[in-house]
Amino acid sequence: VTLLTGWGRTAATAAELCEAGDVAAQLRAAGPRGALARGLGRAYGDAAQNAGGRVLDMTGLSGVLDLDPVAGRVTVAAGTSYDALIDAVLPHGWFPAVTPGTAQVTIGGAIAADVHGKNHHRDGSLSRWVESLVLVTPDGERRRATPGDDAFRATAGGMGLTGVITEATLRLARVESAWCAVDTERCADLDDVMARMATGDDAYAYSVAWIDCLARGGRLGRSVLLRGDHAPATLPDPLARVRRPRVPAPPWAPNGLLNRFSIAAFNEAYYRRAPRAERGRLEPLDAYFYPLDAVAGWNRMYGRAGFLQYQLLVPFGAEATLRACLERLSEAGVPSFLAVLKRFGAGAGLLSFPAPGWTLALDIPAGVDGLARLLDALDAQIAEAGGRVYLAKDSRLRADLLGAMYPELDAWRGMQAALDPSGVMQSDLARRTGLLA
């Protein structure tokens, strides 16, 4: 057996990890603890773990199966990473229409989490750009699902619990260059940044703000707002991908290296260093979309105790709840590197995280005192306001709030049960939160 954790390196559990190979055969051979697909292990919590059961390593099933460079349509094996996908399509002037904040994610995993990117306010989540997918269900059947099918609706955002996605066909976005043109603004506080996003986001394809969660009082929510678009082809060889050298994180880090003081100092420096207002700075795609990919294994910096990511959503109209959450986090002095604030557009699948509203995401060391109580209190407030937390990031949500946060849970459960009547698909996330109950 192999010990597995998510990217946050908490709550390790043991599973029989095997190469996906013949997926139908692997699912048929699963024991009483079931089976689950796992990609590159970037889900922060336990979404890609299956204690005591079987875990299919999907990264071997990778590669571009078909590319239509005229229409901008690509079919990939589910284990293909965003990184590899970009290498394949960028030279033809295409880019994934929706990308998460790391390129080290498989397409199958991204669909299962229905990931979003900095362009959600305009382009929605990934599932909107999936033309079709192939799902192998535990009965061994290989189904092609398209938007509108129950199988598709339950699978996009379904956290891998409807079967195993083996391939997907995606529509791509046209780009002229491998660069982004970025506008930067410093925002003094939460009202300032939210007002600027509410009025100005629509003029940009991409928009995200970095918030200093340790700033208090009148500076609560001070942030750096970064918005941009794909840049036109002004430079020579415009579609050549500019990769930065990848530096490894130190192989070990002392526990507590990242504490309230070191993180506060970093946040302060980041805010001060950002230009007050700057227009049109050109940044390579990788630097703009995947800043942390430049440090291999950065998750180890949190030491043995690991860390968690808390990503919440509150609907438009519940801005007071967002402010209250930020206040509680900053008052508690929860040491978090720059948190990410983003405005969402329309929602999608039954269990998809995004919905019209505001999302805030922050990384928190797992060893912080009083964290369980604080986050439980935030969960309750968020659920009350009609919001939710993101299951692909979650590692600690109380099971009894799941239904309130995901009102279409029962509809999803019905479709899931139809696809997997014998309950083969299992995960630690499902056991912990009662997703399948």
Added chain:
Amino acid sequence: MRDALGIPQSILVLGGTSDLALATVAELSGPREPKVVLAVRDEVRGAEAAGAIGAHAVTVPFDAAAVETHPRFVEELFAAHGDFDVVLVAFGLLDADDPLEVVDVNYRGAVSVLVALAERLKRQGHGAIVVFSSVAAERPRRANYLYGSTKAGLDAFAQGLHDDLAGTGVHVLTVRPGFVHTKMTEGRDPAPFSTTPDVVARAVADGLRRGAHTVWAPRGLRVLMTVLRHLPRPLFRRLPG
């Protein structure tokens, strides 16, 4: 499943009326209400303990000395309740009219149920077993050497089990409390470094978070016992308590 912050969803307590175990249940639960199953010999006191925890606690009958019942007990319990995230092995006798009864419960009974539990937790691929040993395992005193000898055996077994289960997702934590003010020690003279169930409970929670193999409670006992272990016997014999 235990979550990223170490909070369990289900706790099984063998010796479900133990003050140490009940304090540990409260500490591990934090702001949550995990399912708690108290396995007890005395069902009246067990029901009291469950009532004090709340509606999320239930009791089941368990006889540590009846080793022949243990494999079935464990299988049926897990079949009825599903996974247990944390198991506290907290039963024990300080003394009895028949010395062998102390051996049967504290050592033979504990080993028997631990073997069955380890097998079951290995199959579920996760979980923690907390074994309540004692400082008396480290060097028994004249006043408690029978008890100490059983805890010494159990302690050695638990240490080995920790290593045996490395890599299986199952974590074994041995706890060595000093003199704790509880029902068990009521009326006895406290030894130096005496402590309370809450201190022990916090040490357990901390040890589980760190993945430790052994914790002492209070922590200073570790150093004290290292010294005492090397004390010449005539001197050790004369120590108070």
